[in-house]
Amino acid sequence: MIGSVATRKKNSPKFHAYYEDLCELHNVMPLRMITSQKQKDILDICADRIKYDELFPITKALACDRSLCFIAIRSRCQVKYVHHNFYGKRRSNVRHRPLIHTDFGMNVVINALKKCLMRTTVLTHLILEGLYFTKNNLSLLCTGLSNCSSIQNISFHQSIIGDDGCQLICDAVKKLRNVHSLNISACDIGQSGGYCISQLLKYQQLERYSETWKDALRYRIVDVDRMPGIRRVSINNNPHLGDAGLMYLVECLKDDLWLKAIDLQNCGITNQGAQEILKLLKVNTILTVVDIRKNHDVNGDLLNAIKKQLAENSSRNVEDTQEKWIITDFPSGYLLRLKDLGS
Structure with a gap:
């Protein structure tokens, strides 16, 4: 039974709950690699296997999320360019290429990530592995990244x-x-x-x-090891x-x-x-x-x-x-x- 609009609205900040609501609404089977992480507040997926119909519930739930502390989107298929000719479900011209390595797929994922980064206050780990970024996509992602104080x-x-x-x-x-x-x-x-x-x-x-x-002027002990910033x-x-x-x-x-x-x-x-x-x-x-x-x-x-x-x-x-x-x-x-x- 499809949940009510009020229930979906209540679940929208919680990725896993909202993802399952959206899968039910759009008659899509939830992916096991996502549902298996439900109790951990993480999203760690290999994007190569994600199909067109499966992409929307993931990205929609990700864009509204405020609960995930770890996000990893990985690809094992190494490519040197993205395919720019993608027309919805008609994928005959990119049959051997994962959706994540098309202009359409990357745009949808990066837009969702940007919105998530600008909303979240708990995300600490962001892993984007094996993806191909255009300058526009990376600029969009960096806009969200620069506003994520918890990362x-x-x-x-x-x-x-x-x-x-x-x-x-x-x-x-x-x-x-x-x-x-x-x-x-x-x-x-x-x-x-x-x-x-x-x-x-x-x-x-x-x-x-x-x-x-500033600390020295206030006669405080300066502990350089506890100062914020990059260590590795x-x-x-x-x-x-x-x-x-x-x-x-x-x-x-x-x-x-x-x-x-x-x-x-x-x-x-x-x-x-x-x-x-x-x-x-x-x-x-x-x-x-x-x-x-x-x-x-x-x-x-x-x-x-x-x-x-x-x-x-x-x-x-x-x-x-x-x-x-x-x-x-x-x-x-x-x-x-x-x-x-x-x-």
């Missing part, structure tokens, strides 16, 4: 955003005080993206220095970053007292870049992890010297250990460590 951990792992998209994300995130970690691994980021990330970190540095100065940046598998992009980050981090970990696996770093990292670690003793594994042009002896210096840095930080920050797997290992970031 703590953001991941665009394996999503195609490029340097322009990196700039949009960094501009949206820089004023969000509660964000602890940003994962833009395998996002086709190059030298310009490295500059954008450095500007994000510099902006937060200035904000933190301002707060430190993951830029793995962006081989176009190179030494040139790395240098922007190195220069920025020489004066940084807050960032604990930066992941740079397979980022096109050579011995020259590794030497700069080693010099950085002798100046910045706060950094506990600088992960440059899988950069095959880095000499083994130089890599061991960096590990040794990191171990020394870690030993000076009583409350921090390398094990707390090291990540061995992406993205699942990334999520397993998120609870540590707020400590």
